[in-house]
Amino acid sequence: MRIEDEDGVRTITFDRPNVMNAMNLEVAQELAEAVAEADPVEHDAVVITGDDPAFSAGGDIMAMKEREEGPREAYERVAETFNRAAAEMLNCDVPIVAKVNGDCVGAGLALVAAADFAYTVPDATFSCAFIRVGLIPDTAATFTLPRLVGLRTAKRLTFTGEFFDGAEAAEMDLVNEAVPEEDLDEAVDEIVGKLSRRPTRTIGMTKQAMHENLDNDWRKALDYENMVQVQAYMSDEHEEGVDAFLEGRDAEWD
Structure with a gap:
């Protein structure tokens, strides 16, 4: 995984292209920590993407095959890796944008659902593929998917593990927009x-x-x-916003 900070943007890139950027436990932990460290004082946005040719194929199936653990160990593993990454994303004070440059499956799809914005190329392949390996959706997908796409569509995607493309992902509101590959960077930058x-x-x-x-x-x-509005009323951001409006200028946020 690569983490780059530039011009107020933290870019997190899955960097395992030889396995379609599948995530093992270490990668999930690195993602959680990279998101947790995003700071609204230093960062305007977090962008999550993958090294070509995929966004992420989800959990590493080979690692699943090699795993030996009891129920307690399994609970702690999921809670501290994939589900911790989703929790950090949902709790992050810095807005998160998923740049889906290629195939997006299983936990990869769940991360897209946990992001605040998502843009994809039209021919990316999506699947909530947990059911294909006898698992329920994790990485917060049981929480995020029904709220994004509706309960019946979420059931269809998770019960069948069907494949669909980026254009369909946009139609069902899993992503904000599907744009041509050559326009993806521009859409995210915008x-x-x-x-x-x-x-x-x-x-x-x-x-x-x-x-x-x-x-x-x-x-x-x-x-x-x-309660939250009171906090906003007391903030420097509110004071600057009001002053800028009354003075007819653009606000200058820290």
Whole structure:
């Protein structure tokens, strides 16, 4: 895995092209740590992508074959690797963009679902392939997929493990857009540019309020929204935003 910080953007690249960027435990842990270290003071966005020709083929099947463990060890392994990576992504105060440059299967698809934005090439192959090896979806897919694509579509994808392409992924809202391969970098750069012109800490507060309120009734949702809005009202970002508006200039966020 490669981690590069440049111009306020942290780019995380899966770097196992010989196995279609399949993730073993070490890679999942590295991903979790790289996301956890993203800081809204230093970073405007995190971009996750793969070294060509794939985004990620998901979990490393060979590593699964060689694994010997009991139920407790299995629980701790999943919790501290793939599911920790998803938790860090869902909890990250810096917005995360998935740049799907190629095939995206299993845990790879789940990471895309956990991202805040996702762009893909039309001919990338997607599959929620856990069922094909006798597993339920993990990496938070049982939480994210039904909320993104709807319950029945999520059941179809996870029960069958069917394959579909990037254009279909866009149609079902798994990704924001499918763009030609030569335009993928530009599409990701465009959304990252928009994010960089907004206050990152406020984006993080918005993200956390949305995630917290996914399962709240409207009364609890409003109460939580009130609480987070108070934090926003007290922030330097709000003060700068108001001053910039009244002075007729662009805001200058830290």
